[in-house]
Amino acid sequence: MGHLITVATSLNQWALDFDGNFERIIESIRIAKERGATLRVGPELEITGYGCLDHFLEGDTVLHSWEVLCKVLLSPFCTDIVCDVGMPIIHKNVTYNCRVIIHNRKILLIRPKMWLANDGNYRELRFFTPWAKHRQWEDHYLPRIVQAVTGQTKVPFGDAVISTADTCIGVELCEELFTPASPHILMGLDGVEIFTNSSGSHHELRKLHTRVDLIKEATLKLGGIYLYANQQGCDGDRLYYDGSALIALNGRIIAQGSQFSLSDVEVVSATIDIEDVRAHRARSSRSMQAASAERYHRIEVAMALSDGQMGKVIDSQAIRRFEVSYHTPEEEIALGPACWLWDYLRRSRTQGFFLPLSGGIDSCATAVIVYSMCRLVVEAASRGDDQVIADARRIAGETDGSTYVPSDPKEFANRVFHTSYMGTENSSSETRSRAKQLSQDIGSYHVDLNMDTVVSSVRNLFGLVTGVKPQFRVHGGSSAENLALQNIQARLRMVLAYLFAQLLPWARGKTGGLLVLGSANVDESLRGYLTKYDCSSADVNPIGGISKTDLKKFILYARDAFSLPILDSFINAVPTAELEPITDTYVQADEADMGMTYDELSTFGRLRKVEKCGPYSMFTKLVHEWGTFLSPTQIAEKVKLFFFEYARNRHKMTTLTPSYHAESYSPDDNRFDLRPFLYPSRFPFQFAKIDATVPGLPDRSNTPPEQDRSSKAKADQ
Template identity: 25%
Template structure:
């Protein structure tokens, strides 16, 4: 299975100015290399057959004829190649010269798209030679014995791959206020190509990269761009050879600029991801009437191997670059804090109640409350923080919780719940020596009852601490830690909670507070509901029971964000966690994730209010609406049928 991945290549061949024969040989060589590497699409720079910097030579019949003869050679020499080639050349049509992209497959011309916007400013003088193809619609031309669709109204649609449709623009087209690719995307193009010749001046490559990334993001598409290299004429300009593959705003591959060697960058782009994004984005359901596009049908070659040529971030919720991660943490912290500030202002309540366990989630929630109170100018003593040691509470977590509350200067309570739980066991006839779900949930509900009752007593709000990952897995006690009056962490996945607390320890708090936060970070994740061992150490570790949170957050991101099928998630996880988890381990926890995600929806259906902070929310009032009795079997069956481990 290709799982919706398509392999694209952007080529920067060596060339000689106005030497079509030399350039054609280089184009053919690059095409063959790309096919050998499994590329299904190869895009070449603008006017690659002639070179871009021919100047008035474009008006010479000799160069025009050479270009046609070179195209004929390319068709003949690539008959054995089934990848799609997009080659730039000048073309005379009805006594008008156009700057064109020629689409070729197996020696056949599928279509020709002329450039729409012809630059005529600063260093550009294309109007002297080329006409705009903007009004070229519904045209067909005869070229080299073939009847060929010609115009800017062409889209190319795969007959054998759902969702794969590509559009083409040329250089300046991208730099306009409304690029042609915007209309192409609205009308179904999920893959966009740009044949360009963009010279280098200081800072231009950064801006070029930014608009490519932005256009791919705005269009919910993959964008494949390539530009002429340093072998172009340097009479007045220097070209750097900039090729870039971007998918939904993220750069997957990029060339080295100013190289005199042939370059070929290759990456797999995820067409299914683009289709999924558009299914959720209602903007893509409104087709524009300004252009009636013609669809040229083609068949894309099946990939010749199962290897996926791209990287997958094992922590999709956590930016890998430190500076970006710090900015993201600051923003998330502000979203959480602002949400709570608004809730306090709206209710007129100036008191909060929170349970502090000494773990990551309650620590983050307390930090959010403290900053919210500081912003409102309310005394921190109005924060009632309660630690409630039970049968599994370790000395380390208890000490950390007490020390954190002291350093935050909040009103502190320590209420031991063991006696109350034993009384409840006796009342319901449960043997306290049986460490089952009843044993665990009695403690969770006892803690919630204390928090709710104290909130009623003082006229305060109970602030929930549970995170997004726990909600996805249902790893919370219904009407226990599942419930609160406002949940500040409900949009934050577990893998990100750790980095938020780390960020707070490094940049927000200092000295003793920072040290306590770091100690909490180093504590194993645990609900601490089962007794500790003889040495007083935590025995019940969450990730031993439900699986590693980094795996579950990876599954959650691709399952909810892009609707990826389980077998595809498995394959992506294999690449993301290569060398860390075996296939069997990934399969085991993916099945656990699917089963728990479906069976635990009833807990998400009645969540308390809480802010969305990222691209995924499981709030039934926001992003996620799912029946509580949905059947998981189709997803488990899909995983079983398409995996061979």
């Protein structure tokens, strides 16, 4: 029996950080060799970082990749181990996303990606060309700087496999696992026993199950060992790559890395008997298909991945008992955005965060996520993570030679997290009290202020210039006056937020500035229920891709997990912007203002983006989903109201604060949701078709006619 040690690696790479990326690659190889591994796999485009975007079009990016690869080849850690490394390569004046397989200072194979990710968050066809010559290869002439290191003039480039003395290795790249006709099928039928997959897969809530199922399915019928390496961390953009490196054997996951971590390098390893693969494949039907399979070119390497000795021990019981770890969505919200914020904070070299804390659930959730980040920093420091400790000292303003180690989340939060309640005459004592109590419970440095004098100054200036002074609706003003007065408050909060973010460290006797955090959720952005350039305009927004429904569940989770009983008061409060005067008969409420509930918005968002529905198809779907409690007329009015508000507010998405991507229906048009921002907002053709369809549909809701009319009247307001 030949025993193999195989590894999959998660690295926290950073776009264009060539020195840092090199150091993390070498550290992962060192750890792998220390564990006796003979095969090491890294994440996609690990030398450059995955998120270089249009920098992949620059010749410098490819040149520097070759320079870093030379350093990897020359490293003493890279001997007697097969390493699978990712970088962009120009072959015959065409740029490809490639894996470079190296061994003992030689390049064995350059394997270009054949199926590119080109939807959602990905635009790989903008930078790369897919390799269309399947099961074909040709010579690639190496740059002279590489020839000087390897002694090779040319190497194989294309769709081939690696043959060692004891097994055969094939390469898949990220998206190729997700395609219907994945390369591992034909490679496996031609005798490939180990499949490597180097990925740059981002986090979305509830997404990990899909990835795990695909990896298990890849070897369940086929048999084989599947090594999945994924990037982990913020690569420099809205995405958080959520690690969870995996090793599968014959349809079972036998090893898994962390999904969320502050560590820069994580190596996942397993010891596997290759004979288990061969036994799994001993089926007549599989053998019949394999006997007629087209062959792959094999590149031979004079080494064995196994040592041929019986000294190594496989814990078969542990392999059989292994269960994949999944976080709940609430845990994902607590961990993913927190890790993303930490990467953003330490790499931007700022001194902390500033958050306008309104006393509402959205800014509350943002604050709790920052507190979760502080908890993760303390946990990593307690484990002796030198990189986290060094970053924490620098961010906290400790001088060189300091022995400070963060040991209490509240104490660390007081150093790096600043909050402010910006009240007006329209604010309630309840929201002010909630904000102050939350800041005390999580340890943030809190400022409580009234901004009425600033608001009055702007309002009086307008009156001085025009001779008329705007009034709120409750004081007899028009809708235009009412909206303008609300927007004045919201936009001034943004101005004050940046003022305090720049000067609060100075006021505390420190240097540097703070990153301003936004706190508009994905549903409000979708509906456009926010003021352009208000306090939702910030540097980054950790909750901008999370629904209000999920945020409420997260707050309930954090109440117990983080021992924050104050969060009960946020859950029970009615969501309100507090931008209009409170009277005995009127209190502003978000859902009433929007004309739809947050749960309805989540449904609209899913149908619009994920299921690709226009107004008419959304209506027909909702007739079936909501038909038992709403009449066709009510559903039609809700759909038309949503699309009208979505269309006329779409321009706000062009200036949306860069947000952590967590939801599949995010309306962020800068990356994920490419749609126009000038619409025929009444959708006359589409709405007319809905109206023509409604009379022919049965009403299954048993809704009284007067209730139906009142609902329509509300929707028309």
